[in-house]
Amino acid sequence: MTDSRPLISRRTTFKGMGALGAALVLAACSGGDDAPSAPEAESGDVLASTSEVPVGGGVILADRGIVITQPTEGEFAAFSAVCTHQRATLSDVDADGIHCPRHGSVFDATDGSVVNGPASSGLPEVAITVEDGNILAA
Numbered sequence: 001m002t003d004s005r006p007l008i009s010r011r012t013t014f015k016g017m018g019a020l021g022a023a024l025v026l027a028a029c030s031g032g033d034d035a036p037s038a039p040e041a042e043s044g045d046v047l048a049s050t051s052e053v054p055v056g057g058g059v060i061l062a063d064r065g066i067v068i069t070q071p072t073e074g075e076f077a078a079f080s081a082v083c084t085h086q087r088a089t090l091s092d093v094d095a096d097g098i099h100c101p102r103h104g105s106v107f108d109a110t111d112g113s114v115v116n117g118p119a120s121s122g123l124p125e126v127a128i129t130v131e132d133g134n135i136l137a138a
């Protein structure tokens with residue numbers, strides 16, 4: 001998997017579908033077995049363009065098990081998108097943090113630490129680099 005554009009498009013489709021999209025994501029991840037057990041990216045893989053990651057938010061690459069955030073303009077971070085509580089795929093990112101849909105854990109978008117449980121450990125960081133407007137796995 002070297003081209004992430006279909007993944008971004010799929011996520012965008014889910015966001016556009018609102019509650020129905022969220023329900024589909026939940027159904028797809030209800031067992032936690034569809035999410036990768038670890039982030040799936042090789043060094044140099046283009047994960048997203050910087051313009052696809054909103055300031056104060058982020059994008060979730062569910063198929064790769066990676067969430068990319070941009071807490072402040074030009075500052076990007078990436079973490080595992082698998083909740084450390086019971087392995088649900090995280091659902092969205094906003095100014096409050098990165099949210100897990102299953103039991104409501106929230107993780108800090110800057111460092112992946114737990115903001116609200118029940119998760120007790122933070123999200124593992126995924127190394128990234130930013131080059132020419134793209135976010136790549138490091």
Ligand code: FES
Pocket residue numbers: 083084085086087088100101102103104105117118119
């Ligand atoms: S699986 Fe994420 S809060 Fe329980």
